Amino acid sequence: MRLLVSACAMAVLALSAGASEPAGVADAVILSDGLPRSLSDYGFFKDASAWQPNDRVVPYSLNTPLFTDYAEKYRFIYVPEGQQAKANGDGMIDFPVGSALIKSFGYEIDGKPRLLETRVLLHRADGWLALPYVWNEEQTEAVLKVAGARIPVTFIDPSGKKRSISYGVPNKNQCKECHALSDAVVPVGPKARNLTHDGQLAEFAKLGLIDQEPKIEYRVPVWGETGAPLDDRARGYLDVNCAHCHNINGSASNSGLFLTYEENMPVRIGINKRPVAAGRGSGTHDFDIAPGDPDASIMIYRLNSLDPGISMPEVGRSIVHDEGVALLSRWIAEME
Template structure:
């Protein structure tokens, strides 16, 4: 990719982080992430045998029902809580984790482990992030530079996967009410969405919401969430899946409780005190600040009934670094999710009233 385009990508990432103002989550007392992660993944406590994937005692595997799109990567995820400590789940939409909590996410392409991302909560309340690149022989993984690494694995012809910079991790994880993404009451609900794009069935032994409560790893969880597990109460199965996808892939930034609240776009689904359709009020019929080429001077975030006139759909389908959403982290548009969200806009939100029909626009992946 030409140097100019990389510079433009950097500006996009910087703009996102800058708009977040405190794209570093600040702990009480003003502390920020400090300290260095181990040089090798084997030093983080995930495995007793990294080469064969033998997980250490006390490490719990989990599978969120709405996974983040990562260019088709196969993923495995784990968490380890300090002995005798529990998650404060009294706010089911923003769990608070005890110091010493560790999480890992492993990315594989073509059956080969490529990277593992790691985050650990320090005693000062600040998170440290690191990315590890797997060695060619699969025996261990080495910590990548803070600036990240480009082009470490092919994900499609002519398209290669990048390891994120530490700033990329912070921009995604620290823009909302909790830095831990994908491990929540909704994501771990046993009432799983069968239409969720790229849904992965939980592996034997994976923990879910009831298992965490049963083993004393949650405190303060409202009891009714065990009697009636969290579920997006959408008017149709397709709407449920579309709203869940937007929650997982967009709401880490676009959350009314987050650093980008001033943008007025809230795509987060809430277990407590929220109508599943409430986020649509911030998108349907609302003017977009972005002006994608060919969409006129006053495009809408979502034009009901018309995905081709909806900026949200257009940006999902683009991988122009100045237009794409999410702004970084993927090189390939998610075709399955694009079809789902376009159908949701066209068929579930009713006929267009202010825009003529237009085809869904998916740009060539770059």
């Protein structure tokens, strides 16, 4: 599916290159003080089922994406006509006021992709606003669900296993748990170092979406890319799945566990680090990462748990990411 999305993305990018003005995106809605009731109010898509983006609504994909119960994700960036985002090296792209990030979640069911929700991040004059929209059965509209929702879904995971889950759409306040930095809502996904495949950054610059193609000192590898070093893949996985909270300014800063890709102090990424507050979340284990022993590591214990008081991440999953746990377990097992 990832290759298909990338191919579609490049096709749309090529078509968008000739566009001279936005066609249908409602800038006034993005910038307004209100909470639009329907996804279609924004005009991000040409079709009601949200598969054909409007001009300047550009698809993108990440080297390593956040795990969300094996959901497929379809990501788009919108930057208003006459403006550009600023690419500042490896880190987060700086989007101007009036921009939007759109991410739809869904599964392939009975051979067809089906959307469950679409989340939007709107950059308004007073900062970023995160809103969740839930799709109807007919797949013709997604409506605002400030309180979130639970959606029963059955799908086949990448290993061929049939899964039945109660998929969780976060409420408006839960969005802040991942998207908060120093108490302000911010984007967390589109870091330049995680956008390096398929020539995306060069294409963004060509389209005028960003001011320049940034020089990348180190890229986040595809976590399942077996040819890449194990340490790089594990650190990339942690950067994407954990570091939005576990960073020096994030909501988990008081833990002393900092999992950003650029962190280089072993104890700060958990190696032989005791938890700040021992409790149920640590089980009977002493260290966040016990080198050579994944089964004795709090990190693996929490990633393997579905108990709301123990599991990590705290929101965004209702099942264990088996492949992610296997990757991190191997990484810890090979530590000396």
